[in-house]
Amino acid sequence: MMNIPRNELLALGAGLAGAAVLAFLPLVTEGFWLSLSVNIMLYAAICTAWALFSGPTYLVSLASAAFFGVGTYSVAIFIDVLPFPALILIAVVAGALLATLVGLATLRLSGVYFVIFTLGLAELLGQIVTWVQTNFGGTIGLYVFTDFTETHLYWMLLALTVVVFVTGWLINRSRLGLALRIIGNDEAVARHVGVDTARTRVILFAVSGAFIAVAGAIMAPRYGYITPDAAFNPMTSFLVVIMALLGGTRRLWGPLVGVVPFTVVMDFISGHFPNQTAVIMGLAFLAIVYVLPDGVTGQLETLFRRRRSIDKSLPATTAEEGR
Amino acid sequence: MSVPLLTINRVRKAFGGLVAINDVSFEVTKGELLGLIGPNGSGKTTMLNLISGALSPTSGNILLSGQNIAGRPAHKIARIGVARTFQLVRVLPSMSALENVVAGAVFGHNRLWGAEALALARDLLERVGLKGREEVPVAAMTYIDQKRIELARALAGNPHVLLLDEWLAGLNPSELRVGIELIREISEQGRTIIMVEHVMDAIRSLCTRCVVMNSGTKIADGRSADVLADPEVVRAYLGDDDA
Numbered sequence: 234m235m236n237i238p239r240n241e242l243l244a245l246g247a248g249l250a251g252a253a254v255l256a257f258l259p260l261v262t263e264g265f266w267l268s269l270s271v272n273i274m275l276y277a278a279i280c281t282a283w284a285l286f287s288g289p290t291y292l293v294s295l296a297s298a299a300f301f302g303v304g305t306y307s308v309a310i311f312i313d314v315l316p317f318p319a320l321i322l323i324a325v326v327a328g329a330l331l332a333t334l335v336g337l338a339t340l341r342l343s344g345v346y347f348v349i350f351t352l353g354l355a356e357l358l359g360q361i362v363t364w365v366q367t368n369f370g371g372t373i374g375l376y377v378f379t380d381f382t383e384t385h386l387y388w389m390l391l392a393l394t395v396v397v398f399v400t401g402w403l404i405n406r407s408r409l410g411l412a413l414r415i416i417g418n419d420e421a422v423a424r425h426v427g428v429d430t431a432r433t434r435v436i437l438f439a440v441s442g443a444f445i446a447v448a449g450a451i452m453a454p455r456y457g458y459i460t461p462d463a464a465f466n467p468m469t470s471f472l473v474v475i476m477a478l479l480g481g482t483r484r485l486w487g488p489l490v491g492v493v494p495f496t497v498v499m500d501f502i503s504g505h506f507p508n509q510t511a512v513i514m515g516l517a518f519l520a521i522v523y524v525l526p527d528g529v530t531g532q533l534e535t536l537f538r539r540r541r542s543i544d545k546s547l548p549a550t551t552a553e554e555g556r
Numbered sequence: 557m558s559v560p561l562l563t564i565n566r567v568r569k570a571f572g573g574l575v576a577i578n579d580v581s582f583e584v585t586k587g588e589l590l591g592l593i594g595p596n597g598s599g600k601t602t603m604l605n606l607i608s609g610a611l612s613p614t615s616g617n618i619l620l621s622g623q624n625i626a627g628r629p630a631h632k633i634a635r636i637g638v639a640r641t642f643q644l645v646r647v648l649p650s651m652s653a654l655e656n657v658v659a660g661a662v663f664g665h666n667r668l669w670g671a672e673a674l675a676l677a678r679d680l681l682e683r684v685g686l687k688g689r690e691e692v693p694v695a696a697m698t699y700i701d702q703k704r705i706e707l708a709r710a711l712a713g714n715p716h717v718l719l720l721d722e723w724l725a726g727l728n729p730s731e732l733r734v735g736i737e738l739i740r741e742i743s744e745q746g747r748t749i750i751m752v753e754h755v756m757d758a759i760r761s762l763c764t765r766c767v768v769m770n771s772g773t774k775i776a777d778g779r780s781a782d783v784l785a786d787p788e789v790v791r792a793y794l795g796d797d798d799a
Contacts, residue, residue, distance in 0.1 A: 408662060408669065415659050418648035425608060426713065427634035427663035 237406075245402065248486075252395045259384040267383050271455070273496045274390035275448055279469075280477040280488035281397045282444035285404065286437045287474075288482030289413035292343070295470040296335060296351035299358050300328045300442045302465035304449025306362065309375040309459040317379070321450050328446025329439040336435035352467065359465030366461070373461070379454040389451045397444050401485045404440075413437060472499075475514065479521050481528020490529050560619075561586040561748055562607070562717055567616030567626070569602055576602045578772040579616065584717070584750060589743040591763035591780060592752045595793055598769040600752040601643055604719045607750070608640045609633035620716060637665040637716035641706040641723050643752075647694040654690040657681055657708045664713020673712075680708040684738060700731045704738075711742065718742070720751040724758050736761060760784070768792070 259267055279297060287294050304324035311320055339350050366373055404410045412433045415423040423430050453459060472495075480491025495517075503510045525532055560583035569577040577599045584590050592600050605611040607618055609630035618626040625633050639660065648656050657677035661668045668676060681690055684704040689697075694705055703723060710718055724735050736758050743749055743762070753759055759766060759780060766783045768776040770792040776783045783789055 411659065411662055414651065414655075415648055415663075418650055419646055421610070421642075422646050422648060422659075423663075424630040425610070425634055425640055426660045426709065427631050427665070427667075429629075429631045 241402075248398060249395070252391060255391055256388065259387055263383070267387060269497065269500055271383055271387050271390060272500065273493055274387060274394055275452060276472065276476055276492045276496055277489055278390055278394040278397055278448050279445050279473050280480070280492050281394065281401065281485065282441045282448070283473050284477045284482040284485075284488045285397070285401050285444075286434075286441040287477070288487075289410075289417040290434060290437070291417055292434075293348050293474060294351045294438075294441075295348055295467070295474065296332075296354050296442070297445050297473045298355035298465050298467050298469040299335075299351070300331065300445035301449035301452075301469050302355065302358055302362075302461070303327045303331055304446030304451075305453045305456070305459055305464040306375075307446065308450045308453035309377050309464075312377050312379070312453075321447055324446040324450035325443045328449075329443040331446075332439040332442025333435055335442075336438040337431075340431050340434065352470065355465045355467055355470060359461040362461040362465070375459045377453045377457055377459055381454045383455075386451060386455055390448065393444065393447055393451065398485060400440065400444075404437075405485065409433060409436065471514070471518075475518050475521060478528055479517075479525065481525075481530035481532070483527065483531050483534070487528055487530040559586075560584060561588075561621060562750075563617070563619040564603075564607070565617040565619065567603075567606060567618060568614045569599075569606055569611060570614045576772050577606065577613070580769070580772075580774045581616075582767050582774060582777055584748060586748055587743075587746050588765065589739075589749045589751070589763050591759040591766040592750055592769065593754070593756075593759060593766055594769035594775075597771075598792075599772040600769055601721055603769070604640065604721050604750070604752055607633075607717070608638055608719055631663075634664055634713065634715075635667070637713075638719065639664055639710035639713045639715035639717075640719035641703070641710055641721055643721040643725070645699065645702045645706055647697075647702045647705050649693075649695040651694065652691050653681060653686060653694055653697070653705055654678065656694055656705050657712045660709035660712030664715065666712065666714040677708070677712055680711050683711075683741075684708045685734070700727055700735070703727075703735075707738070707742075711747075716748060718747055718749045720749060720753075722752055722754060724753060724755045732758070756784070 258270055279301070283294065283297055286292070304327070307324040307327050308320045311323060335351070335354060339347050342350055363373065412423065412428045415426065415428055416430050416433060420430055449464070456463060476491040476495045477488040478491070479495055480489060481487035499514070502513055506513065527535065562584040564580060564582050566579045566581050567577055568575065568579050580603065592603060594600050602611065606613050606626070609625070609628055609632070612627035616626060617624050620636060620638065623636065625636060625638070648659060651659070654674070654677050657680055658673050661673040661676045666676070678690060681687060684707050686701060686704055686708070689701070694702060697705065707723065720739070723739070724732060727735050732755065739749070739751070739762055751763070763780050765778065766776070766780045767774060768783055768789050775792060776786050776789050
């Protein structure tokens with residue numbers, strides 16, 4: 234636990250090297266592929282951040298859209314008065330604050346009640362923003378004008394993804410990570426071995442929410458014109474859950490495995506069958522939950538473990554037969 | 557008489573109109589192995605739940621080394637120094653044997669981390685008879701081995717008081733012998749233990765002192781041999797005709 238295992242160091246090195254290589258992508262491509270890469274990087278960041286909390290606790294949060302929207306509006310409201318880095322900071326604080334409040338309010342909620350609460354949250358915030366803007370702002374939307382190109386957005390999202398991964402890795406190696414795993418296994422045991430389950434849950438939710446808000450903030454310049462419907466779109470929450478579950482949430486890099494193919498396929502489907510997108514997405518969700526309950530990575534791990542245990546048991550069975 | 561380590565002072569627990577624990581008081585001395593016995597539904601497990609913080613008492617005090625722990629959240633009580641096992645064994649199924657025990661060492665009264673926590677967990681697994689099984693997923697273990705894990709996890713917190721809730725229940729005769737010896741060993745190392753148990757042989761051979769409960773009240777408290785011969789205790793267990 235104290236000394237970093239060799240394979241983790243290798244993974245960390247490989248991850249950072251991979252990120253460095255990916256940073257050169259905008260130099261070799263532009264247009265459609267770059268814009269698709271921005272989408273992939275966006276969901277890579279959000280899904281991994283989502284899985285930081287929902288993976289170990291098994292609490293499915295549909296609040297991603299709420300955090301995303303809060304981040305987007307952090308930029309939209311202050312873009313004319315503050316520099317962009319300050320807006321990112323505001324998004325971090327706003328996302329963490331919202332997550333803390335929600336976390337405290339839902340401590341006693343489990344399973345499906347938590348899901349419903351978080352789903353309602355995005356809707357509620359969207360409605361509040363609409364109400365405020367129609368009553369006091371005069372217009373429904375806000376303009377965000379910046380000099381950022383797709384390349385800048387891509388780099389920012391890549392940096393965010395790296396930060397999310399490093400944070401997740403550090404959490405896994407800390408008391409907090411162990412506490413989360415214990416809670417995910419058995420909350421009563423967690424309390425009785427001395428884990429402050431409430432505090433652990435709220436901290437992790439805040440970290441996860443802050444990251445998703447930053448993703449929303451980075452994306453604001455791309456939209457240009459921010460409306461509550463777009464910023465607090467519940468589809469964001471659903472897509473995040475589907476992709477993360479497709480990849481698997483047992484490993485830090487699990488969601489990534491789901492994000493890349495799903496984003497590419499979704500882009501194709503929404504481009505060619507725009508009217509059937511929602512139906513296809515629903516079917517994909519059902520298929521993932523039924524066929525791959527632990528995601529692609531979970532399935533692969535199970536297969537790998539089975540093969541290994543067969544290899545191990547082979548000499549034993551031959552000895553048995555020899556008797 | 558030495559100063560009590562744990563004092564249960566007129567503790568009451570009511571679930572609505574049902575009084576599960578009715579103003580019960582008793583004391584536990586440091587290093588003692590106390591048997592808490594009584595027929596089904598007499599409130600033994602509720603008593604343990606009140607001490608460990610799973611439930612908070614309606615009234616009364618629970619003092620651990622003079623500090624009132626009644627009604628505090630379970631994780632705080634665990635850190636102050638109470639560890640327990642559960643009536644229906646509760647392991648952390650997706651974690652290895654070693655990790656299960658590390659959980660107790662990291663978050664319990666001990667609050668170790670890293671190499672120290674791992675070393676203690678290995679040591680405890682060996683003590684409960686699971687040496688060489690550190691990396692086995694606990695979900696694949698037998699009932700008694702899971703109980704061993706639970707015991708090691710509780711000990712890993714280095715608690716002032718160890719609560720065993722029917723830890724010997726469901727074991728076959730040979731496992732029972734092993735289990736009794738294990739508890740005796742832990743007690744002889746100076747650990748203060750309260751054990752709720754139905755296995756009377758175990759109570760007789762392990763506990764010098766017993767507290768007997770019936771329908772939420774304490775009906776006897778004293779040397780095990782005397783208490784088990786007490787007509788009222790016999791009546792509580794067997795009914796009026798046999799007393």
